[in-house]
Amino acid sequence: MHQYGGMDPSTNEDGVGLAFALMASAARMVERIDDGVARRGFTDVRPTHGFAFAFLAAGGGTITGLAAHLGMTKQAAAQLVDEMETKGYVRRGPHPRDARARLVELTDAGRACMRAAEEAAAEAAGAWSGALGADRMVRLRRDLEHMAGDGPLRPMW
Amino acid sequence: MHQYGGMDPSTNEDGVGLAFALMASAARMVERIDDGVARRGFTDVRPTHGFAFAFLAAGGGTITGLAAHLGMTKQAAAQLVDEMETKGYVRRGPHPRDARARLVELTDAGRACMRAAEEAAAEAAGAWSGALGADRMVRLRRDLEHMAGDGPLRPMW
DNA sequence: ATGCATTGGTCAAGCCTCTTGACCATGAGG
DNA sequence: CCTCATGGTCAAGAGGCTTGACCAATGCAT
Numbered sequence: 001m002h003q004y005g006g007m008d009p010s011t012n013e014d015g016v017g018l019a020f021a022l023m024a025s026a027a028r029m030v031e032r033i034d035d036g037v038a039r040r041g042f043t044d045v046r047p048t049h050g051f052a053f054a055f056l057a058a059g060g061g062t063i064t065g066l067a068a069h070l071g072m073t074k075q076a077a078a079q080l081v082d083e084m085e086t087k088g089y090v091r092r093g094p095h096p097r098d099a100r101a102r103l104v105e106l107t108d109a110g111r112a113c114m115r116a117a118e119e120a121a122a123e124a125a126g127a128w129s130g131a132l133g134a135d136r137m138v139r140l141r142r143d144l145e146h147m148a149g150d151g152p153l154r155p156m157w
Numbered sequence: 158m159h160q161y162g163g164m165d166p167s168t169n170e171d172g173v174g175l176a177f178a179l180m181a182s183a184a185r186m187v188e189r190i191d192d193g194v195a196r197r198g199f200t201d202v203r204p205t206h207g208f209a210f211a212f213l214a215a216g217g218g219t220i221t222g223l224a225a226h227l228g229m230t231k232q233a234a235a236q237l238v239d240e241m242e243t244k245g246y247v248r249r250g251p252h253p254r255d256a257r258a259r260l261v262e263l264t265d266a267g268r269a270c271m272r273a274a275e276e277a278a279a280e281a282a283g284a285w286s287g288a289l290g291a292d293r294m295v296r297l298r299r300d301l302e303h304m305a306g307d308g309p310l311r312p313m314w
Numbered sequence: 315a316t317g318c319a320t321t322g323g324t325c326a327a328g329c330c331t332c333t334t335g336a337c338c339a340t341g342a343g344g
Numbered sequence: 345c346c347t348c349a350t351g352g353t354c355a356a357g358a359g360g361c362t363t364g365a366c367c368a369a370t371g372c373a374t
Contacts, residue, residue, distance in 0.1 A: 015279030018298045019186050024305030026183035027313060029176050048331095064351055076332050078352070100340040100351045122172030128304050140300050141175045143293060147285050148181035156184060156314050205360090221322055231323070233361050257322045257369045321370070326363105333358070341350075 029124055030157050036120025042113045044087055047157035052080060053089075053106065053114045060105035062095065071154035089113055186281055187314050193277025199270045201244055204314035209237060210246075210263065210271045217262035219252065228311035246270055 030047050037045060048070070055061055055069045067077035081104055084090040089110035095101035106114065129137040187204050194202060205227070212218055212226045224234035238261055241247040246267035252258035263271070286294040 014298075015277075015282035016275050018282045018294070018301070019190060019278040020310065021298050021301035021305050022179075022183045022186050024310045025301045026179045027311060028305060029179050030313075033176060062351070063353095072331095073333060074352070075334085075354090079331080095351090098341075098351075102352075118173050120172075121176040125172035125175045132300055132303060136296075136300060137175070139293075140297065141171075141178050143289055143297050144175070144178035144182045146289060148178050148185060153177065153181045154184060156187075219322070220324095229360095230362060232325090232363090235323070236360075252322090255322075255370075259323075315374100317372100317374085319370105319372090321368100323367085323369105325366080328364105329360105329362070331359090331361100333356100335354105335356085337352100337354080339350100339352085342348090344345100344347085 029121075032124035032127075033117055033120045034157075036123055037113070037116050040116040040119065042116055045089070045113060048080065048155040049084060049089070050114075050117050051153065051155040052077075052084065053110060053117070056090065056104060056106050056110070057114060060103050062101045063104065064101075066104065084110070186278075189281035189284075190274055190277045191314075193280055194270070194273050197273040197276065199273055202246070202270060205237065205312040206241060206246070207271075207274050208310065208312040209234075209241065210267060210274070213247065213261060213263050213267070214271060217260050219258045220261065221258075223261065241267070 033050070034047055037050075051070055052066060055066055061069075063078050063081060064074050066081070067074040070077060070080075081090060081092070085092060089107060091105050091107050092102045093105065095103045125137070132140070190207070191204055194207075208227055209223060212223055218226075220235050220238060221231050223238070224231040227234060227237075238247060238249070242249060246264060248262050248264050249259045250262065252260045282294070289297070
């Protein structure tokens with residue numbers, strides 16, 4: 001028998017229930033956002049791109065920085081940027097302070113796509129808020145943020 | 158401008174915040190469970206296997222059923238079962254009522270691995286419960302279950 | 315009974331995203 | 345300077361999934 005906070009084994013089911021609820025609701029959220037983004041005309045982006053957009057939104061970033069943020073190798077990040085550049089969401093330029101590096105920035109299309117994702121997220125949250133009530137929604141988000149901690153957010157979709 | 162429940166655009170940020178909190182906490186949960194399962198000696202299983210275990214736990218199932226439950230093709234499910242069979246977590250036998258089908262069942266090792274996952278989930282939930290308080294934890298789970306709905310739970314890890 | 319579309323499963327090939335490994339160019343500190 | 349760390353790229357390959365073709369058992373309707 002292992003230690004897990006001195007809990008009674010009969011509470012295993014509670015942990016499992018919470019885990020499933022968490023994973024399922026996160027999955028629904030991703031589905032809804034992806035769907036909403038597609039309905040707004042951006043059919044060639046995947047959830048991972050959203051995480052990249054979020055990182056690049058504030059003034060752009062480097063391949064290496066993006067890789068660290070997404071928890072992947074810089075080769076994979078470079079490939080992702082290649083793809084986004086081809087699709088017109090991102091632009092590579094010289095880095096102002098480091099000739100080795102290249103600054104990756106969102107284009108207008110990239111920002112438009114990000115706004116679409118934000119709208120889709122708000123739409124999804126609004127639907128749940130309508131069912132749960134705004135105050136419960138606020139608590140929910142606060143509790144989730146506590147569980148999430150400050151660590152990096154790796155995409156897994 | 159699109160419709161999303163008549164919300165003010167300034168609330169976009171709330172939707173995004175909720176979405177990130179949801180995805181990050183789900184990711185943490187998966188990490189913790191995966192880690193706890195590994196610490197209990199099962200180092201050759203991935204999160205996806207857990208979803209398969211959960212489906213097979215109640216009397217076993219068929220490849221096709223598993224595929225539907227996991228939201229993947231039956232070829233992919235068959236491959237997953239091959240792997241779990243090789244690792245000793247699962248056993249293929251004849252199906253009692255259909256000679257075409259083969260019944261996939263958990264072995265003792267499979268059940269032991271599932272218990273390890275349940276313990277790890279309870280451990281993770283316990284840690285959060287200790288910080289948030291049991292009553293908030295109950296509300297959290299209930300609200301999440303509401304968001305999750307009844308649809309199938311596709312693994313994405 | 316028999317004919318035939320349906321369903322469970324497998325084999326084979328390929329795709330997509332990510333990884334590992336090797337490498338070049340610039341930067342930074344002694 | 346010389347050296348090592350760092351940003352980026354090229355090349356090859358692994359892993360987990362898909363599509364496509366196929367066989368065998370089923371079950372329903374003649």
